[in-house]
Amino acid sequence: MVSAARPSRSDYYRVLAGCLPKEALVVTALGNASYLWAAMHHAPENFYMEDAMGLALPLALGLAIAQPTRPVVVVEGDGALMMHMGALVTVGAVAPANLTVLLIQNGVHAASGGQALTNSGLDLAELARSAGIAQAENVATPEAFASKMSNPSPGGGARVLVLSTEPDIDVVRPPIAFDPVLTKQRFMSALDVPRYVPTMFGGGRLEHE
Amino acid sequence: MMDLGKQATDPHRPSEILDTLKRLGFGVAIAVPDSWLGEILVRIERESDIRLVRATHEEEALAIACGARLGGVRTAMFVQNAGLLSMGAGMVCLAQRYQFPLLMLVSYRGTVEDPVFYHVPKGRVTEPVLKGLGLDYARADRSRPIGPQVEAAATFAEEASCPFALLLSREDVQW
Numbered sequence: 035m036v037s038a039a040r041p042s043r044s045d046y047y048r049v050l051a052g053c054l055p056k057e058a059l060v061v062t063a064l065g066n067a068s069y070l071w072a073a074m075h076h077a078p079e080n081f082y083m084e085d086a087m088g089l090a091l092p093l094a095l096g097l098a099i100a101q102p103t104r105p106v107v108v109v110e111g112d113g114a115l116m117m118h119m120g121a122l123v124t125v126g127a128v129a130p131a132n133l134t135v136l137l138i139q140n141g142v143h144a145a146s147g148g149q150a151l152t153n154s155g156l157d158l159a160e161l162a163r164s165a166g167i168a169q170a171e172n173v174a175t176p177e178a179f180a181s182k183m184s185n186p187s188p189g190g191g192a193r194v195l196v197l198s199t200e201p202d203i204d205v206v207r208p209p210i211a212f213d214p215v216l217t218k219q220r221f222m223s224a225l226d227v228p229r230y231v232p233t234m235f236g237g238g239r240l241e242h243e
Numbered sequence: 244m245m246d247l248g249k250q251a252t253d254p255h256r257p258s259e260i261l262d263t264l265k266r267l268g269f270g271v272a273i274a275v276p277d278s279w280l281g282e283i284l285v286r287i288e289r290e291s292d293i294r295l296v297r298a299t300h301e302e303e304a305l306a307i308a309c310g311a312r313l314g315g316v317r318t319a320m321f322v323q324n325a326g327l328l329s330m331g332a333g334m335v336c337l338a339q340r341y342q343f344p345l346l347m348l349v350s351y352r353g354t355v356e357d358p359v360f361y362h363v364p365k366g367r368v369t370e371p372v373l374k375g376l377g378l379d380y381a382r383a384d385r386s387r388p389i390g391p392q393v394e395a396a397a398t399f400a401e402e403a404s405c406p407f408a409l410l411l412s413r414e415d416v417q418w
Binding site: 233 | 267268270271273294296297298299300302303304305306307308309310311312313314315316317318332333336337340341342343344394398401402
C-alpha cells in the first residue's frame, strides 16, 4: 500500500545498484524508470524500454525464459502494470525462479506528468499473490528493500517486491543515447547470445560465434 | 465427393508447420487462443525443444516474444488476426522500433473462406491495418507446401530484423 512518507526512486535504485545479483540482467520501464537507472548504473546488461507502457514486465518474462541461468530484474510501475495486469497471471503461471519484479508504487502515472491512476490504493502484493506469485511483498523503506534483496525467499517461482515510492515527475536526463536498436544490440552482445547468420552465408539459423 | 487419393498423399499442413519450426531451431512459442490453433498448441506443448507460453493478451504475447528473442532464442507467435488488431501500439513502439525479428503465425479469420458473422469485421480490416502499421506479411498459398512458406517468413523476419506475419487458413493450421 502507498504509505504517507515514501522514499524516492533514487533511494531504491541506490540499494539496487549495490545489491544486484551477479550476472543480473535489468529491464526498466519507460520514463524515469529507465532514465534514472541509466544515470545511476548504466551497464550493457540494462535493457531500457521507452514508451511501450506496460510491456516491460512481459518482456522481462520472455527474457527470463530465454536466459534461465541468469537473474532477471525488471522495474515496472504501478500504472504500467494496470495496463497489462494479465502479465502478472502469465508470470504466475510460468513461475520463472530467476525473475524478480520490482513494482514502483507511486500512485500516479509519473511518466505522463503525474496523472491520477484508476486506483492508486491497490494492494499490489496481494494482487500478485492472487495471480499465482507466492513470493510477493510490500516494501516501504530502502532498508527493507536491501534486506529482501540480500535474503531471497526460498521457494520456486518469480518474486515481486512492491516498492512504496514518492512520485518523481521531473524527467531525468540520461547520460547516454537512448537509441533503441543500439540498446538492443549492446544488450545482446553483453549476453553473447547466438546471432543469426544470413542464408547468403549458408546460415538461416542462430549460431554461436 | 471426397477425394480419398488426394487426402492420402497430401502432407498434413499443421504437422509441416511444427516440423519446420523444430528444424529451424525455434525454442519458444507464445500463444493466445483461437479455435483453429487449439490442437497445434497442444502438440507444441508436448515438444521437448520448444517452450510454449500461453499469454493472456496478444500485446503481452508480443512483448514476451521480444524478450525471448532478446535472450537469444528464436521465437514464434501463434495468434488470431484479432490479436494483430489489438497489439498495434506494442508492435510499433516495441517490436518494430527495437527491430525484433519475430515469426507471427496468424489464424486468418473472417475471410471469404471463413465467413463467420463475428469474424468478418476482423477479416475485412486485417490487411489494411497491417499495411497501415508497416508490418510485413504474406497470405499463405494453399496450393503450395506450407513448410517452405513458414521458413521463408521466418527467414524474412531475421534478415530484415522485423516481425513478419504469415496469415494462415484453417487447412494450414487446424490440426
